[in-house]
Amino acid sequence: MFGRRRHKDTPASVVEEAEPVPARESGPWDADEPHPERERVDLGGLRLPVDAGFEVQLNMAGDRIVGAVVLFQESALQVQAFAAPKKSGIWDDVRSELAEAVKSAGGTSEEQEGPFGAELAAQIPNGGAVQPVRYLGIDGPRWFLRAAISGRAALDAGVAATLENVVRDIVVVRGDEPMAPHEPIELRLPAEARQPGEQEGPGRRKSDLNPFERGPEIAEVR
Template identity: 40%
Template sequence: MKFRRKSTTGDAESPEVASSEAPQVEAPPGPYDADDLPEDGVERVDLGSLLIAPEEGREVRLQVDESTGNVQSVMLAGADGAIEIRAFAAPRNGDLWNEVRPQIAADTAQRGGTATEREGRFGTELLCQMKVQRPEGGTATQPSRIVGINGPRWLLRATLLGRPAIEPEAQGSGEWEDVLTRVAVRRGTHALPVGEPLPLILPDQARRVSPPA
């Protein structure tokens, strides 16, 4: 959305006024801190620590731990892929994504997969390949792409699946990345250990989806 500043000097005979328009200020791209959310007219779904903008052609789902009833993550699913979004507590000054990225890569390798770094739209990200069990038997390789974005006392982590993970340079993948630019994170003022997931709530109208094994 663009914000236009209106001039209060309506001198129509002045060449300078007549030949120039007031500058247009474009709202900075997100993800946003909830306290700095611009007035962009978007009615976001309030999930507690995450405010998610509805996306045409994509369904908002919540992954819920059935044993505890706690919401673990938010997923937007579409025809060609999906994006799982989580937010974590982070130090006021620091680069938590730079710290946890090697840990994610090491954990992926320990489970028999691979994780390689690449430079993307939001900085350094991980391209992962993991062996998974097929429901009908046998194994398959599931590609994923993990993006981390540092915010004020929070880290937003997104895992892209499907086409945006397989073809990160494709035009459609950019549209999936755009989803993150409309997300807002509500950190809260309470103290939390670094790396602690920020709590999510389950609206009545949300679809419950159990996390994969």
């Protein structure tokens, strides 16, 4: 009897394990999966799409680069990548934490459906005014990408579409090293922006970080 049960159950198990994982139709992309080629700034853990008219700033935590900001038409897109568990996403938890943080700051937020699924639309007090911010989250294979759209694009769908397309074309380079969930994936200054013998410190001038003749300008923000 036991032998017959094992024989009967085995094909179902084999079929279940062999079932292919559907390929994603759009990004953000994992570095190990096929993705469209286009011009991107190589920041190490992120490859960020660039176009003429963009200004790119780097978010610093001490001496570490932990995020990037794309400025476009009175709008900002901030992106950060984090490590995540292998078998589960963290956007649901992060979204709840963001809603609590907005509330603690005296703002309001509500969930809405966006181009990447559930997102958080927030109204945050800022210098006597209220700033609208859209928080987007995408769970990838062992990584999580968080994006925040603010400024004109938070209300103007046309400008927002340009920044949403930036998110779709981001490539995340998670790497194989062990990382705790929620740990930021460290970024680095692109090679084009580093001059031989140049100090990579806060004394660097903003103009020194512009490796593009007609493209985005790269600067640090702390």
